[in-house]
Amino acid sequence: MYAQTTIGDFLDRLGSKASTPGGGSVAALSGALGAALVSMVCNLTVGKEKFKDVEPVAQRLLNRADELRAELTKLIDDDTKVLGDLMEAYGLPRNTDEEKQKRTALIQERSKIACGVPIRIARACNHLRNLTVEGAKVGNPMAISDIGVAVLMAEAGLHAALLNVDINIGAIKDAAFVEGVKQQVAQMVAGRSEMKESVLAEVKSKL
Amino acid sequence: MYAQTTIGDFLDRLGSKASTPGGGSVAALSGALGAALVSMVCNLTVGKEKFKDVEPVAQRLLNRADELRAELTKLIDDDTKVLGDLMEAYGLPRNTDEEKQKRTALIQERSKIACGVPIRIARACNHLRNLTVEGAKVGNPMAISDIGVAVLMAEAGLHAALLNVDINIGAIKDAAFVEGVKQQVAQMVAGRSEMKESVLAEVKSKL
Numbered sequence: 001m002y003a004q005t006t007i008g009d010f011l012d013r014l015g016s017k018a019s020t021p022g023g024g025s026v027a028a029l030s031g032a033l034g035a036a037l038v039s040m041v042c043n044l045t046v047g048k049e050k051f052k053d054v055e056p057v058a059q060r061l062l063n064r065a066d067e068l069r070a071e072l073t074k075l076i077d078d079d080t081k082v083l084g085d086l087m088e089a090y091g092l093p094r095n096t097d098e099e100k101q102k103r104t105a106l107i108q109e110r111s112k113i114a115c116g117v118p119i120r121i122a123r124a125c126n127h128l129r130n131l132t133v134e135g136a137k138v139g140n141p142m143a144i145s146d147i148g149v150a151v152l153m154a155e156a157g158l159h160a161a162l163l164n165v166d167i168n169i170g171a172i173k174d175a176a177f178v179e180g181v182k183q184q185v186a187q188m189v190a191g192r193s194e195m196k197e198s199v200l201a202e203v204k205s206k207l
Numbered sequence: 208m209y210a211q212t213t214i215g216d217f218l219d220r221l222g223s224k225a226s227t228p229g230g231g232s233v234a235a236l237s238g239a240l241g242a243a244l245v246s247m248v249c250n251l252t253v254g255k256e257k258f259k260d261v262e263p264v265a266q267r268l269l270n271r272a273d274e275l276r277a278e279l280t281k282l283i284d285d286d287t288k289v290l291g292d293l294m295e296a297y298g299l300p301r302n303t304d305e306e307k308q309k310r311t312a313l314i315q316e317r318s319k320i321a322c323g324v325p326i327r328i329a330r331a332c333n334h335l336r337n338l339t340v341e342g343a344k345v346g347n348p349m350a351i352s353d354i355g356v357a358v359l360m361a362e363a364g365l366h367a368a369l370l371n372v373d374i375n376i377g378a379i380k381d382a383a384f385v386e387g388v389k390q391q392v393a394q395m396v397a398g399r400s401e402m403k404e405s406v407l408a409e410v411k412s413k414l
């Protein structure tokens with residue numbers, strides 16, 4: 001469980017030649033850091049007389065950001081698990097036709113599973129990005145720069161996760177599955193390219 | 208020392224209403240994660256016969272990425288330290304004119320110090336971004352997506368750090384100091400906006 005790993009150990013393992021943790025886990029951690037920053041800004045907003053008008057919104061954002069942080073923290077582990085399983089399949093023997101068939105089938109099966117994790121990371125980062133739009137409007141102006149950092153981490157996590165989706169679908173031969181994934185990804189990114197810039201502009205106007 | 212803090216504890220403290228750690232520490236951690244990914248890709252490149260031609264470059268990148276990771280890991284702590292010192296200055300009493308003067312002078316002094324840390328974070332993330340340009344060219348293609356994730360984390364860390372520079376200079380009354388900082392920042396971002404896209408394009412062409 002990476003939540004119980006120290007930051008120094010995580011960075012050391014990441015920097016080593018071991019295949020896990022990899023970029024997918026970093027994508028999830030990036031999102032978790034962004035979610036925690038949204039929680040921080042909301043925690044500095046709720047319960048204060050001068051932000052009473054926006055308290056219900058800030059409380060809702062806080063609850064959602066806390067949920068996303070928990071989900072993304074779990075996804076740091078999940079990505080390592082499915083990546084490890086996939087590497088194990090690649091490492092299987094391929095001396096006989098039977099071994100080759102078994103290996104190929106397992107790689108296909110585990111590539112699909114491995115693809116599901118970065119999709120969930122991307123979806124969570126995408127939700128987080130939506131939260132920062134509201135966070136920039138209602139968050140305590142004293143901490144508003146942290147909403148800016150949050151949208152940067154959400155955006156980095158989203159695109160890092162999508163890179164990991166790309167690698168995995170490259171190995172998958174089931175065309176219908178690949179098409180389904182591509183449609184999900186397209187829906188996630190459609191019309192959202194300016195969201196980060198708009199959150200950052202709102203944040204900068206309040207600095 | 209955050210290197211000895213677990214990821215779960217760091218996220219919990221970040222999400223709380225405590226003023227530290229804040230977005231500046233997240234910027235440094237984002238850069239450290241990116242640097243570790245560059246190290247990983249280089250560790251999967253050096254010492255392999257088929258990458259012998261690029262080994263000197265990969266070794267140089269590895270050494271530099273390791274240094275940047277160490278520097279950025281230290282900057283996670285440094286940002287918390289200077290932010291804590293600045294918050295302490297803001298919390299000083301201001302009942303008499305003498306107290307007010309003392310408080311104002313200390314806020315000015317500590318704002319300048321607090322400004323220096325995100326500048327160092329931004330500079331380190333900027334160097335890291337340069338490394339990813341070479342990394343995308345020489346890194347082991349099996350792990351090349353991690354160079355893509357690295358440039359995303361470097362870019363997020365850079366812009367998150369610059370947001371923290373912006374907050375700090377907002378409070379500084381020394382116009383020459385502010386001008387000097389603005390020039391340093393301008394040099395860092397000049398003509399670099401397409402670097403991330405060009406690294407990602409090279410990475411995607413190899414997936």
